[in-house]
Amino acid sequence: MxxxxxxxxxxxxxxxxxxxxxxxxxxxxxxxxxxxxxxxxxxxxxxxxxxxxxxxxxxxxxxxxxxxxxxxxxxxxxxxxxxxxxxxxxxxxxxxxxxxxxxxxxxxxxxxxxxxxxxxxxxxDGPTQINDLVQTESNKQRITDFAQTVLKEGQWEQAADFVSSGIVTHDPEAKSGLPGWKEMLRRCTFEKTYRIIGEGNFVMTQSRVLQNETPYACYDLYRLDKSKIVEHWRVKQPIPATLLHNNGMF
CATH class of the missing domain: 3.10.450.50 (Nuclear Transport Factor 2; Chain: A,)
Known part of the structure; x- marks a missing residue:
């Protein structure tokens, strides 16, 4: 078969x-x-x-x-x-x-x-191996809660509950460490998260964010270990005023 x-x-x-x-x-x-x-x-x-x-x-x-x-x-x-x-x-x-x-x-x-x-x-740069498949749903829920509580509602005092103090960030706009990462994220307004997908220790969010009055399609990729974010990558693109189709970027 x-x-x-x-x-x-x-x-x-x-x-x-x-x-x-x-x-x-x-x-x-x-x-x-x-x-x-x-x-x-x-x-x-x-x-x-x-x-x-x-x-x-x-x-x-x-x-x-x-x-x-x-x-x-x-x-x-x-x-x-x-x-x-x-x-x-x-x-x-x-x-x-x-x-x-x-x-x-x-x-x-x-x-x-x-x-x-x-x-x-x-x-x-950074790890690519997918591990902890049994943690997929719990890791997705952790990122769902993080996106809502910290990024959307702005409860930054709760960030340490979700993020390792030794977080490694690959976003070139962010300074190293947790303080630099938080400073970078706070420059963005997270308007809506459309999708959250995950496999094992990797979870990705698809969101519309606003930065310096420019709207972006933003994809944040997180690696988790023991239910905390330990590494982060980001890819974002400005949303043009007009598209070649009527489907939107989300």
Missing amino acids: ETPISNKEIVLDFWKRAIGQGDLEVAGQCIAEDYIQHSASGKPGKAALLEALAMFKQMPKPENPPKPFLRIIADGDYVALHMLITFGGHTMIVLDMVRLQNARFAEHWDAIQPMSEATAHAAI
Whole structure:
């Protein structure tokens, strides 16, 4: 009896064959007919995505591209990929998230943050191994409570209940340690958290935040140990005034 392929394996195979190898036949099979696009740079619908993949196939590729995936989280129908991509001489941190339905790509979100190569590497360094799978739901609840109590309601005196004093932050806007991390977060207004997905010791939130009066699509990735946040990564992208579709970035 064949073992059913996991959603994580479906997404990785799509990236390898449809994007890496330019196999548009595979892409057509993997994308749902009613595919929903949320990316700020994408046009709506399956046909537009296939058109973009066809254009991407014609572009020159680096001879020895690095493996782009740093962290991959699968939670039910959702798969999120934390990536570092160098393309056209530009280095970008990407958080790419898809929702699968019947083993096909049904919906897609992303945030792309351009950075210098040195800054980008610092922003994605750190552990990648997923552990403590039995703690998935309790870790998701911890981040749910943290996002509501501390980030949304601003009860910063409660932060130490959720965060290790030795937290490692990879956000280039944050100074080291818990005080510097809190200072960075307090510069943002967390307007709404749309999704929280997790696998083991990694939990990611998808939120709309306001910083210096600019709205962002913001993805915060947390690593937890013994129910406390010990490490944090972030990818955020300004939300443009107009999009190429009517689906919004969330």
